[in-house]
Amino acid sequence: MSLKARIFSSNKRIFDCLTAEGDIVSATALAMLLKNDNSLVVGDNVNLEPDGESQWTITSAEERTSTIFRNIPREHTKKIIASNVDAVLIVVSAGQPTYKRGLVDRYLVRATQWGLPALLVFNKMDLFDGEFDLAFEAERVKQLGVTTFEVCAEDPDRKAAVLGNGFHELKKMLKGNTAILLGQSGVGKSRLITELSGGEVELLSGDLGKVGKGMHTTTWAELVECGDFTLVDSPGVRSMSLSDISDEEELLNYFPDIADGAVKCKFRNCEHAENSKGCWFQTLKLEDHSSAVVFSRLESYIRIRLEITQIPTWEKK
Ligand SMILES: Nc1nc2c(ncn2[C@@H]2O[C@H](COP(=O)(O)OP(=O)(O)O)[C@@H](O)[C@H]2O)c(=O)[nH]1
Ligand SMILES: [Mg+2]
Ligand SMILES: [Zn+2]
Numbered sequence: 001m002s003l004k005a006r007i008f009s010s011n012k013r014i015f016d017c018l019t020a021e022g023d024i025v026s027a028t029a030l031a032m033l034l035k036n037d038n039s040l041v042v043g044d045n046v047n048l049e050p051d052g053e054s055q056w057t058i059t060s061a062e063e064r065t066s067t068i069f070r071n072i073p074r075e076h077t078k079k080i081i082a083s084n085v086d087a088v089l090i091v092v093s094a095g096q097p098t099y100k101r102g103l104v105d106r107y108l109v110r111a112t113q114w115g116l117p118a119l120l121v122f123n124k125m126d127l128f129d130g131e132f133d134l135a136f137e138a139e140r141v142k143q144l145g146v147t148t149f150e151v152c153a154e155d156p157d158r159k160a161a162v163l164g165n166g167f168h169e170l171k172k173m174l175k176g177n178t179a180i181l182l183g184q185s186g187v188g189k190s191r192l193i194t195e196l197s198g199g200e201v202e203l204l205s206g207d208l209g210k211v212g213k214g215m216h217t218t219t220w221a222e223l224v225e226c227g228d229f230t231l232v233d234s235p236g237v238r239s240m241s242l243s244d245i246s247d248e249e250e251l252l253n254y255f256p257d258i259a260d261g262a263v264k265c266k267f268r269n270c271e272h273a274e275n276s277k278g279c280w281f282q283t284l285k286l287e288d289h290s291s292a293v294v295f296s297r298l299e300s301y302i303r304i305r306l307e308i309t310q311i312p313t314w315e316k317k
Contacts, residue, residue: 003048003056006084007040008223015040015058017048018225029058042221043068043083043178043232068114068180068221070236071244078244081221082232084178088118089231091183091192094134094150095127100184101137105300106240107182108144109254118146119179121170122163123188126152134162140293144257147173153191171196171229178223180232193233197226245308251301258301261294272298 005017005025013034017025027048033040040046045062068082088111092099104120111118120141122134138148150160151167160166165173174196181189221234245251252259258272265272265280272281281298284291 001050002059005046005048006223007042007044007046007058008225009042010040015046017046017056017058018223019048025056027056027058033058033061038080041067041080041083042223043085045084066115068232068234068237070234071239071241073239073241073243076243081234081236082180082223085114085116085180085232086177087174087179088114088116089121089174089179089181090118091121091123091181091187091189093124093127093183093187094122094131095124095129097184097186099132099137101132101296102300102303103184103240104137104141105297106242106304108141108146109242109245109251109304110182110237112254112256118144119149119170119173120146121149121151121192123151123153123192125150125158125160126155136292138163139289140296143293151192153188153195156195167195174226174229174231176229178230178232180234180237182238184238189233193224193226193231196229196231197224200226242304242308245304248305248309251305251308255297255301257294257297261298271302273302 003019003025005019007015008018009016013028015027015029017027019025025048029040040058040061044064046058047060048056049059051057064083066083066085067080068085069078069080071078088107090104090107092104108118118141120138122128128134134150141148147165148163149165149167149170150163151170152158156167158166160169181193183189221232221236224231224233245254252262261281262272267276267279270276270279272279274282276282281294284294286292286295
């Protein structure tokens with residue numbers, strides 16, 4: 001009798017799988033499924049066959065709907081670390097660590113590269129002191145189809161006064177999906193996962209301090225079952241380096257809004273910079289609300305472009 005299951009964690013070629021019936025099964029895999037550049041990863045839907053008494057072997061994997069990679073700048077490679085993810089959940093903090101717009105735009109690049117829609121969660125709203133314009137920060141990503149949420153992981157019932165969407169709306173949106181969390185350390189991802197799972201999964205939160213034996217720490221990607229949705233936590237994908245992007249043309253694919261403006265610019269090879277005379281972007285009036293959105297995105301685009309064009313071609317793969 002064969003079983004259908006999904007890999008939720010892996011360690012040294014042992015794969016922990018969740019069967020369609022909700023059972024947890026540990027399995028090894030056929031060698032042909034463990035090729036270096038295309039091995040099994042968490043999120044894969046697999047077929048298991050019994051092997052002896054209580055042993056299971058993964059004999060095949062279903063085609064993936066999406067793949068999540070991590071960039072390894074030092075090795076000039078990308079490595080697939082998870083699959084069959086439906087959305088990217090970007091988590092930022094409205095308290096400490098301070099909100100960084102540029103980081104959100106980098107994560108949005110990743111979501112676009114992975115071909116996934118993104119959600120943006122402003123956590124720690126209980127600590128928000130008006131340091132940035134929440135409505136504007138939400139608006140600048142909404143034009144890209146990103147839904148925004150205003151939550152406090154420590155108080156799920158807290159009202160979403162500005163954005164309307166709070167913790168419960170987030171839960172509803174995640175229903176039936178697998179989402180990968182992105183966000184810098186300390187923004188409350190672990191706390192949020194615990195809360196979203198209804199307290200079923202206790203992840204090691206920053207303030208718990210010491211890492212005890214058998215305690216949960218995230219070093220690899222793994223799936224966290226939260227009832228009617230699944231979350232992926234992986235520190236590996238949070239690197240800010242976008243050194244895998246080969247050139248300006250490729251980068252424009254990940255900034256569709258800037259690409260729209262760039263085609264309106266009549267100059268070839270225009271840098272669309274502040275000192276680019278006659279550039280279409282420079283004809284925008286800063287005081288217009290929509291122009292402010294474009295400028296803030298252009299700023300991120302130019303910064304990333306500078307970074308990737310400074311890397312010698314021979315260093316790229
Ligand atoms: N005040 C406040 N603190 C929070 C909130 N969410 C998380 N924290 C705290 O922020 C710290 C970092 O949280 P953690 O979940 O470990 O962040 P991670 O590094 O992103 O996983 C911990 O001390 C949490 O208790 C929140 O909404 N409000
Ligand atoms: Mg954490
Ligand atoms: Zn221009």
